[in-house]
Each structure stands twice: as structure tokens, then as C-alpha cells.
Amino acid sequence: MRCYWDEEDIWFYFEVDAEGWVIRQVELEGPELRPVAAASLVEWQRACDAGRLDEYDSRFGITAEPPVSEWEGHDPEALTSEEFEDVWVRARCRIASGQLTPRPIIST
Template identity: 75%
Template sequence: MRCYWDEEDIWFYLEVDAEGWVTRQIELEGPELTPIAAASLAEWQQAQEAGRLDEYERGFGMTAELPVSEWEGHDPVPLTSEEFEEVWDSARRQITARPR
């Protein structure tokens, strides 16, 4: 799904599991849709276990801490898995290409 947060001019693209927990999250900011996050819950958990959480979050951000069923004030638009993957691949390429 995707939803827009107009206060910050950010599009959120979300992959969620059956219980509504976000498994992957993309954040695109501004009219240029600049990727500011492309985080995977599985990668975040691996980074936490390896003691590299700060590094992971600086590079890729993090996923939402609440299931989407508990969110207020969003109007989600369904996406196909192909649509999500296209945005995911583009955001990850752009984020990993940035100098660190």
C-alpha cells in the first residue's frame, strides 16, 4: 500500500504482513520523490543482533513500530507487489549510491 503524509510531504510505500506489521517501508520526500528511507524489518533485526543498528538506520531508516491497523489519519491506496518492488528497487539503488 501507499499513503501520503501531507504535513511532511512524504509518500509512504508499505509492505505489510497478515497481521498488519510493516515488513518493508519506503519513504519518498518532496516533489522530486527523493528516497529518505527504504528499510526492511528483517534487515533491521539482523543489524540489531549484529550491533550495527545505528549504521543501518542512518543508511536505510526503519520500519513503523505499530501495525497499520493502529494508525490514524492515513488513507492507504493498495499496490500490486510489482508496483511496490519497482519503487523498492529504485529507492534502494538511490540510497546505496549516496556517499556515506
């Protein structure tokens, strides 16, 4: 799914599991849709276990908490898994390549 936050001009893209927890998240900012986050919950947990959480957060961000069923004030649009994957791959490649510096994720 995806949601738009007009106050910050950011599109949030989410992949969620069956219980509604965000497992991957992308944030695209401004009219140029600049990737500012592309975080994976599994990677975040691995980084935490390895003592490298600050490094992961500063590079890729974090996923939103709590589960989507508890969110208020958002009107999400459904996406296919292919649509999410396309956004994920492009954002992740730009961030991983160091072409830009992401900012911390704003939790929803």
C-alpha cells in the same frame, strides 16, 4: 500500500505481512520524490543482532510501528506487489549507492 503525509510532503510506501506489520518501507520526499528511506524489518533485526543498528538506521531508516490496523488518520491506497517492488528497488539502489543521504524515518 501507500499513504501521503502532506505536512512533510512525503509518500510512504509499505509492504505488510498477514498480521499488518510493516516488513519493508520506502519514503519519497518532495515533488522530485527523493528517496529518504528504504528499510527492511528483517535487515533491521539482523543489524540489531550484529550490534550495527545505528549504522543501518542512519543509512536505510526503520520500519513503522505499530501494525497498520492501529494507525489513525491515514487513508492508504492499495498497491500491487509489483508496484511496491518497483519503488523499493529504485529507492534502495539510490540510497545504497550513496547518491543521497537519507534522514531518519518518521514513525506513523
